[in-house]
Amino acid sequence: MHEIWEKDRLYSFLRHWVDWCTRRSFRKLEVSGSLPTDGRAIIIAPNHCNTLMDALVVLQARKEPTAFGARADIFNKSAAARALRFLKILPIARQRDGFHAVAKNLEVIPQIYDVLHHDMPFCIFPEGRHRTMHSLLPIRKGVVRLSVGNAETQPTALVPVGLDYTDFFRYRGMCRIRFGEPIDVNAYVAAHQGEGKTELYEGLSAELSKRISELIVYLPDDEHYEERLDVIMPLKEPSWWKYPLAVFTAPFFVLSALLTLPMWGVAEWICHFKLGDKAFSNSVRYLLKLVGTPLMLFIWGVLGFIFLPWWGAVALLLYFLCSYSIFYDWLNLFARSRRFP
Numbered sequence: 001m002h003e004i005w006e007k008d009r010l011y012s013f014l015r016h017w018v019d020w021c022t023r024r025s026f027r028k029l030e031v032s033g034s035l036p037t038d039g040r041a042i043i044i045a046p047n048h049c050n051t052l053m054d055a056l057v058v059l060q061a062r063k064e065p066t067a068f069g070a071r072a073d074i075f076n077k078s079a080a081a082r083a084l085r086f087l088k089i090l091p092i093a094r095q096r097d098g099f100h101a102v103a104k105n106l107e108v109i110p111q112i113y114d115v116l117h118h119d120m121p122f123c124i125f126p127e128g129r130h131r132t133m134h135s136l137l138p139i140r141k142g143v144v145r146l147s148v149g150n151a152e153t154q155p156t157a158l159v160p161v162g163l164d165y166t167d168f169f170r171y172r173g174m175c176r177i178r179f180g181e182p183i184d185v186n187a188y189v190a191a192h193q194g195e196g197k198t199e200l201y202e203g204l205s206a207e208l209s210k211r212i213s214e215l216i217v218y219l220p221d222d223e224h225y226e227e228r229l230d231v232i233m234p235l236k237e238p239s240w241w242k243y244p245l246a247v248f249t250a251p252f253f254v255l256s257a258l259l260t261l262p263m264w265g266v267a268e269w270i271c272h273f274k275l276g277d278k279a280f281s282n283s284v285r286y287l288l289k290l291v292g293t294p295l296m297l298f299i300w301g302v303l304g305f306i307f308l309p310w311w312g313a314v315a316l317l318l319y320f321l322c323s324y325s326i327f328y329d330w331l332n333l334f335a336r337s338r339r340f341p
Contacts, residue, residue, distance in 0.1 A: 019060065132169070
């Protein structure tokens, strides 16, 4: 079995397609800041508000691979475990998963250290679960234990990351990812030598939480959350010019809808009737694009070159590659939307 940090040609090849689909899932994807390049081990710690999409946008920080931690229960089936390992994802159990599940983390932590010692960043979502809010849950101790433990053997940087979305449930919104100033874990530990482990972990958790909150549209999670959100990111009605634009572009919408019907049809059926957690809506739409596009490209390619001249078939395929986005962009013309402040 290959080590996660080892180079994989198939992974590298597929990564181009994954990144293209990620970028096409947003009308605008804005990245600011960067990861350290001074040789320190890098632990990436973003807020977690949009399920799978959070990991996908973090990948945009670098062309090289990044390893991730994910909840351990999705590794229960052997086929899923193999696929996730190929994607450079390791299982991390949470306290609510039970004592026996958490005990297995003792087997995973050395693998994470191994990844870090081979110059591959490791991303872990420090809140421990996702929530579709412009807020922040308490930081779990797992990320700081991992950081302090790795700092015992090599210089380690804990990088706070802020992820923001204009809409958690509507496909083709805007996303903003900000990489903050890294926390020098070795220096932090040295400056707090007189403290016990509990105080050290709590202090580092508080510092990480503070830095992440400064990188996002942060709103306290209280009874006034919705009011503050409407002030900072007001929900605006569609501009008047979008309605004549919708009429003018309706033929393109119809063509796009027909070309990608199996993709968006299945995606919307799952989103509306099968999802228990609506936070996964855009992840489902992304996955249907990721998997469905090559299949439909092949089908339309065969039909195009049978019934159309070669230049017509090529034009059809090029248009098809944009059709999934065009379909959702046209629908969004009529939707109320928010903007980043």
